[in-house]
Amino acid sequence: MPYELKHVFASLPQMERGVAKVIGGDPKGNNFLYTNGKCVIIRNIENPAIADIYTEHAHTVTVAKYAPSGYYIASGDASGRIRIWDTTQKEHLLKYEYTPLSGKVKDIAWTEDSKRIAAVGDGREKFGAVFLWDSGSSVGELSGHAKLINSVDIKQTRPYRLALASDDTCGSFFEGPPFKFKFTMREHSQFVNCVRFSPDGNRFVTAGADGQMFLYDGKDGNLISTLGGEKAHKGGIYAISWSPDSSQLISASGDKTVKLWDVGAETAVTTFNLGSDVTDQQLGCLWQNEHLLTISLSGYINYLDKNNPDRTIRTVKGHSKSIQCVTVHKKDGRPHIYSGSHDGHINILFTHSGQ
Known part of the structure; x- marks a missing residue:
């Protein structure tokens, strides 16, 4: 009698103190992604007990992102390798594989037509690359940083723009394709951990270890304002995620809180308190449809309740090692x-x- 797979009990994301965890959102709204060891975990956002696991990487996987089409996922690992694989088949067939960096991949971004990929992280001669998904050919040069790049995002409307966030305390702005360096953003005083464009492409935000967030114009990169004044959070900010209508965003911080921001008013309208223990530091977040997800240092996945910020709707627990x-x-x-x-x-x- 042949054995048949009945259930996959998925692990939690593997977390590291002071290191952001990217959660990949499904453009079709069904799933979300994260990594643990050499695996990419795909979980149903409505029912996280439904899970699938991709296990084809030879090294520790660090980030995974859906293509805007929803048909492919690009995942990057600690060796600098990017694998692009199919989401529609159970076997998750490999489409393409590249090694654009010589060190750990920290973040990945696609253009809205699912044809170009930017990958950033650590490396010897460069910290980022942007290339065509089907050939690996370069479509620009991600230069201008002296240390590893933590985060990348691409404006999802034309004309395309690209922004980076780096450990050298700076961000940078590019126009393209082919993507060309325009200028450096020097507002932060410590590591810049995250950069994200709004879905409509009109604005983007950077967040840093200095607890600050800066709002910029999505088309020309000019500074618009400082969100939350001198300090948006008491601790470093590790992740930000925009609402689908581009009017609000959430920020996840080492101060063990997540804040919901009204971007137009430049103020936090809700503060979610996730606990008082060190393991309650918030290192990742995702706003997908009506779901607000965050990841604690413990690896727990929290579903936030906008109407009751002191209690989660659901906390997904499990093993992380x-x-x-x-x-x-x-x-x-x-x-x-x-x-x-x-x-x-x-x-x-x-x-x-x-x-």
């Missing part, structure tokens, strides 16, 4: 799965009777 032991115990005729992992967690999974 290798599972060392598993046992099954029946109680009241119902099987319970107990699992223990390298991070010191013991989880109990309830299964339906007979499964």
Whole structure:
């Protein structure tokens, strides 16, 4: 009798203190993506118990992003390799593979026509590359930074613009394609962790380890304002994500809060308090349709409630490191799965009777 896969119990994202975790959003609105070890985890956003796992990378995967078409995912790993693979087939067939960087890939961005990819991170001779997805041919040069680049985003409306955020405390602005360096943004005083364009392309925001966020014009890159005045958060800001209508955004911070901003008014309208422990630091976020997701340093995935900022709608828990032991115990005729992992967690999974 052949064995048949019934369920995938997905791991949590693997987290590192002080390092942002990128959550990839599905343009079709169904799923979200993150990485753990050599795997890319795809989870249903309505029911995160439904999961799929991509396991073809030879090195630790650091970031994964859907193409705007929704048909492909580009994932980057610690060796600088980018794999572009199919989302529609169960086998996730590899379409193309490139090695644009010589070190860890930190972030990936696609143009809205799903034809060009920008990849940034660490490297010896360069910290970023932008290329055609089907040939690997360069479509510009991502220069102007002296240290590793943490974040990249591309304006999703024409004319295309590209922005970078780097450990050298600067951001940079490019026009293209082919993408050409225009100028450096020097407003931050510490590492710049994240840059994101609004969906309508009119504006973009940078967020940094200095707890500040700056709002810029999406077309010419000119500074518009400072969000939240001198300090948007008490701690470093690791991630930002815009609302689908481009009027609001959320920011995730090491101060263990997430803030919801009215960009037009330049003020925070809601503050979500996610706890008081070190592991409650917020290192990633995603705004997809009506869902607001954040990732804590513990790896827990939080579904935020705009109407009740002090309680989450749902917190997805699990293991973030290798599972060392598993046992099954029946109680009241119902099987319970107990699992223990390298991070010191013991989880109990309830299964339906007979499964």
